[in-house]
Amino acid sequence: MEALYLEDSYLQTFEATVEEASGKYVVLDRTAFYPRSGGQPNDLGTLVRDKEEFSVVYVGVFDEKINHEVKTQGLEAGDIVVGTLDWGRRYIFMRSHTACHILSAVIYGETGAKITGNQIGETRSRVDFSLQDFDRQKLAGYVERVNQIIEEDRPVRTGVLSPEEALEVPELIRLAKEVPDRDEIRIVEIEGVDLQACGGTHVKRTGEIGRVKMLKAQNKGKANRRIYFGLVDGD
Ligand SMILES: [Zn+2]
Secondary structure, three states, rough: EEEEEOOOOOOOEEEEEEEEEOOOEEEEEEEEEOOOOOOOOOOOOEEEEEEHHHHHEEEEEEEEEEEEEOOOOOOOOEEEEEEEEEEEHHHHHHHHHHHHHHHHHHHHHHOOOOEEEEEEEOOOOEEEEEEOOOOOOOOHOOOOOOHHHHOOOEEHHHHHHHHHHHHOOOHHHHHHHOOOOOOOOOEEOOOOEEEEEOOOOOOHHHHHHOOOEEEEEEOOOEEEEEEEEEOOOOO
């Protein structure tokens, strides 16, 4: 099973063969549908066999395979299908995911805070981090710094490293030590800003994000902080 979105996150339509179909769950030999993981929601879209359309309502990894849940049963192993993503939704996730990496890098760079989680969404995304200080104005300033980096239109590159290669990269040493038996580590680099292991889909240049704005800053107790941000479209 080939995860086409890792190579080309801009692929919106593809042809594939059904490898397994059990009830509403379908496994393909290759797919551009992103399964829910790493804080990024799954893609939606359609699988079409001849003229018959099957809506994809959920995509997840089960038993190490990407499973497409379709609304109606009927697909069978061996069927040839054309998959098409709901691109509007996916592109929001790509822009937001790259923005999440930038915001995490800015927060870490400015405060040394550990990033404890992130969740990308259609209307808003959030980054959680561990920091004693809670200063709404400073947090808004970090989001403005994100906008500067977006405007610098920096290249975003993805690649794959072996665990040995990852040990040579300061940002990845900890991860490479934690999961030494992984055959490869996928990395996402925002030039001059951030380098991290990530299996998500990203835009090619930060300029594609447009603009972001802080929607909410939350004090989640002790040292847990949360920033919600959204993409600003159409102005
Ligand atoms: Zn990521």
